[in-house]
Amino acid sequence: MRGRAMGAEAIVAPLFSVEPVPWEMPDPRAHDALLLTSAHAVRHAGAGLARLAALPVYAVGAATASAAREAGLTVAITGGSDARALLAEVAAAGHVRLLHLTGADHVAAEQAGLAITRITVYRADPVAELPPAACLALEQGAITLLHSPRAAALFASLIDQAGIARASVRIAAISAAALRAAGQGWGGAASAALPTDDALLAAAARLCETGAEREGRAGA
Numbered sequence: 001m002r003g004r005a006m007g008a009e010a011i012v013a014p015l016f017s018v019e020p021v022p023w024e025m026p027d028p029r030a031h032d033a034l035l036l037t038s039a040h041a042v043r044h045a046g047a048g049l050a051r052l053a054a055l056p057v058y059a060v061g062a063a064t065a066s067a068a069r070e071a072g073l074t075v076a077i078t079g080g081s082d083a084r085a086l087l088a089e090v091a092a093a094g095h096v097r098l099l100h101l102t103g104a105d106h107v108a109a110e111q112a113g114l115a116i117t118r119i120t121v122y123r124a125d126p127v128a129e130l131p132p133a134a135c136l137a138l139e140q141g142a143i144t145l146l147h148s149p150r151a152a153a154l155f156a157s158l159i160d161q162a163g164i165a166r167a168s169v170r171i172a173a174i175s176a177a178a179l180r181a182a183g184q185g186w187g188g189a190a191s192a193a194l195p196t197d198d199a200l201l202a203a204a205a206r207l208c209e210t211g212a213e214r215e216g217r218a219g220a
């Protein structure tokens with residue numbers, strides 16, 4: 001994990017329980033490109049994904065692109081977190097019939113000139129509460145990394161539910177939209193300059209530096 005490589009201790013606490021859902025494989029010949037907006041779609045699509053190997057893949061995010069390659073798919077373009085911008089690149093490449101494998105909860109981005117068929121291959125259900133290990137880590141000053149607006153909003157509600165003061169918690173969000181979804185009142189908050197894991201870790205590092213500076217001034 002990148003965080004451990006930086007010398008940070010990582011506490012893994014998924015906010016969603018992800019599981020596959022049954023789906024029917026469409027005729028691959030009816031589509032000329034495959035859109036993937038989450039690595040979960042690759043990991044939970046099942047063996048049928050191999051039938052789509054001839055389609056060029058347009059992936060949102062490096063993690064999604066990596067999962068697609070590991071599954072034997074060919075990635076044409078890797079975009080940032082903005083699916084709409086990626087769809088513009090799909091259209092510019094001349095594709096018109098797009099197959100989108102996605103989760104039950106997703107943003108249905110559209111693009112003029114594209115016919116998009118969306119098929120749900122997984123679902124991500126929110127957890128009911130934060131695990132004890134996560135609560136303990138937060139009490140000890142851990143910085144929470146939030147990878148989407150949905151995760152940010154859920155984390156905020158779970159913090160409030162657990163009775164943990166937001167002012168005692170620091171968060172780093174992968175985008176400005178995710179940071180907004182988390183709401184106000186945090187002890188420290190930052191958003192990544194780019195929608196990548198490296199940029200998110202850099203934002204968390206800035207929070208660490210800010211916290212150290214404050215402690216230094218308080219002890220002076």
